[in-house]
Amino acid sequence: MAPVLDRIRVGSAxxxxxxxxxxxxxxxxxxRFLDEVAEAGYSWIELGPYGYLPTDPARLTDEVARRGLAVSAGTVFTALHHGPAVWESTWAQVARVAALTRATGARHLVVIPSFWRDDKTAEILEPPELTAEQWVHLTKGMERLGHEVKETYGLDIVVHPHADTHLDTEAHVERFLDSTDSELVNLCLDTGHYAYCGGDSVKLIETYGERIGYLHLKQVDPAVLADVVADGLPFGxxxxxxVMCEPPSGVPELEPVLVAAQRLGVDLxxxxxxxxxxxxxxxxxxxxVRTRRFLRSCGA
Structure with a gap:
């Protein structure tokens, strides 16, 4: 019998x-995306890249609601490791996404660090490892962002470790969490990206449970990943x-991840x-449709 996962709110993006x-x-x-995500049986969506869905709050709210959907989060990319010099430009793009996100009734803003190599051309844009000074810029910048977004828009930021960014591996994620204030910054754990970069999602949930504020469910094809690593391919x-495959054919197994998340005792x-x-x-x-059916078989 599948476990009861009544604290998990499943959606798509x-x-x-x-x-x-x-x-x-x-x-x-x-x-078509809105029609089909509702047809597939999901209740929640993310906004995706700003400008894909309507940016007029009234129109967006109407289009989403009349399909029986609701919005869980908006998404922004940032390069806060570059320090205070990028704050104003960062805030300008964050503000428009946060305002739209708030207008839909959502409470989360997913924040993704910028890529260190181009995901189309593979051009190396900057070193894959941050300097000590850049780590300080990243962590303090995210804390400032968390504070400002909360104060101005009433949203919680959840930072998303991502392949080909400076926040990817288990070591980088743990360093980031250990260096940031849980009152200001928590994590969007993407199970696929974390596995892509060698991390164990269940272990992270069990070790840093109080910092897990949001989940992205995704699986990696191990055979394809091995070739990707061997060939040095960028993410695109x-x-x-x-490399990202349909559940349940990849890793990590999603049911243990969901069970570990359920044990945290919070709505996610x-x-x-x-x-x-x-x-x-x-x-x-x-x-x-198949993925939603599979997740229901897991209890979600």
Whole structure:
């Protein structure tokens, strides 16, 4: 019998429909995404890249609500390890996303660090390891961001470790958590990205449970990942090779992750993200339906 996972709120995101950009002719149109995510049986969505869904709050709220959906979070990319010089430009883009996120009734803002290599061209943009000074900029910058977003918009930031960023491996994630204030900054644990970078999601939940504020559910194909590592591929080409796969065919196993999250005793969003950019427009819906069925079999 499946465990009861009554503290887990399952949703999906534009990412699972092959959406990475605000506007790209290869992507599914936004109305189709909303129609299909509801058809697949999800109740919650993320906003995806700013500008993909309508940015007028009244229109967005109406389009989401009339399909029986609700918004769990917005998403921003930041480069706070560059220090105070980037604060103003960072805040300008955060503010517009946070304002729209608040207008939908959501309470979370997912914050992703910037890439150290280009996810299309593989160009090395900066060293993959931060200096001690850059670590301070990153951690203090995220604390400032957490404080300002909470004060101004009433949202909690959840920082998302991500492949090809400076916040990726177990060592980097633990250093980040140990260096930040839990009152200001918590984590969006993406099970796929963490596995991609060698981390153990269940161990992280059991060790740093009080810092887990949000989940992204994703799996990695171990065989493809081995080739990606051997070939030194950046994340974008790795996705095109199929490194992120449909559950339950990859790692980590999602039921133990969800059970560990349930044991924390708090309500948590668990948003499905299967990176598939670019993909044929008819591919996402059947996968989404099967994934939702699988998660129900796990108790979620």
């Amino acid at each position: 534009p990412d699972s429909w092959g959406v990475w950009f605000a506007d790209d002719p290869r992507q599914v149109p936004w109305r 080409p790795a996705v095109r090779r199929g 969003f668990a948003i499905v993200e299967q990176d598939m950019y670019p993909c044929p427009p008819d591919r996402p819906l059947p996968i989404a």
